[in-house]
Amino acid sequence: MSETNRRIRLASRPVGVPQPEDFIHDDAPIGSPGEGEVLLRTRYLSLDPYMRGRLSDAKSYAKPVEVGDVIVGATVSEVVESNSAEFSAGQTVLSYGGWQSYSVEPAAHLRLLDPEAAPVTTALGVLGMPGFTAYSGLLEIGRPQAGETVAVAAATGPVGSAVGQIAKVKGCTTVGIAGGPEKVAYLEELGFDVALDHRGDDLRGALKQAVPQGIDVYFENVSGPVWDAVLPRLNTFARVPVCGLAAGYNATEAPAGPDRSAGLMRNILTKSLLLRGFIQTEFVESMFSDFLRDMGQWVREGKVKYREDITEGIDNAPQTFVGMLEGKNFGKTIIQVGE
Known part of the structure; x- marks a missing residue:
């Protein structure tokens, strides 16, 4: 594979509003999946307010992103190569690849998406x-x-x-x-x-x-x-x-x-x-299946409408993220990483 993995990593912990120098944009080799793992190409990256807390080292409900690491985030991705019987190349999955164009993830952490049932971006928003x-x-x-x-x-x-x-x-x-x-x-x-x-x-x-x-x-x-x-x-x-x-x-x-x-x-x-x-x-085990049933039906019936704010290019993630925190987004904030 001739491509490289475009990544955005945490350069320093932001003080106040995140600044461009708090982020590192670089390229790295694309990884290979081990046993039970899947190589994914990111199509869409979700930007969410909780990520601001993960850039801080203040005590919280989740481990912070370490300085130098790829920034976390939910993704809709295409399976490129699979070492798991659960997934095959070409399928679309909900994943947690973060701010990068490729990721290697355990198959157990992925959820298969059906592009015929709903636009795949909804897995990052109204159906996610x-x-x-x-x-x-x-x-x-x-x-x-x-x-x-x-x-x-x-x-x-x-x-x-x-x-x-x-x-x-x-x-x-x-x-x-x-x-x-x-x-x-x-x-x-x-x-x-x-x-x-x-x-x-x-x-x-x-x-x-x-x-x-x-x-x-x-x-x-x-x-x-x-x-x-x-x-x-x-x-x-x-x-x-x-x-x-x-x-x-x-x-x-x-x-x-x-x-x-x-x-x-x-x-x-x-x-x-x-x-x-x-x-x-904390409610996933008890309520998620009901959510998929109910929200899927409400969306299909038009009782719940949604709006998406999609920006192209992973390199635009930092400035889009800051804009979202300032209320400049209109709807679910998403970065289109790949076709």
Whole structure:
């Protein structure tokens, strides 16, 4: 094979917003699969907010990327060579090849995709980890009931848009919060009952006017000023699945201003609130098969729509990644690596 493996590796741990010098672009020989392994050519690379945490060495739920290593990430890949009876050349799989054009992975870690059933990119979005994050967090922790009000921030992203549409399927009033008029218009297109711009002058006032009945479930993706506006609107016994804290991912110090933890604890106590952080992997064994069945059906029926933001070229991954963290993406952020 005459080609080489184009890679993007971590050069240094970013301080604040990742900079171009934090990434190494290089080429390496293409590996060969050992027993039970498969050589894959990357077609699509998923970019997700959680990756920012993996570039840090702060203690978290997953091991950080080591300086010098290829950056992690889910991929849709083509099987080039297989040393496993489970896969053969030419098949398309969901993998975890990271930021590189080729990878060698254990066959046990791969999931076969059917390009006839759905576009393969959906395995990185609405029918993949983001969609399952929305499904599991909302249904297992949020437990929305028909007639309740469900709110979600970053509502045009792959997780937030799925949360709102699943809540609608369940008979709830849905409130989407996003940044900018174009994204707010898209929320209306998706069928959200209320669509608000967090970049407006008074999100707290807008929420009070739009949902005088209060909020029963708030799916937390961002924290920061959006959370400050939502907290006073939470009803007694409201549930808050905590999925992400994107507003602070590039922060280098604690937020300025007074310590609001006492007020938060008072709300938790007096309103009997449930705040529950989660990582979607804890629900895979119990819920993933149901997710594939339900979400697949909802997508086919048009009850759940999705949008993808695809950029060509693996060398564009760093700048696209930074843009995503700043809210410049519109839908599921994907890098097209190969044809």
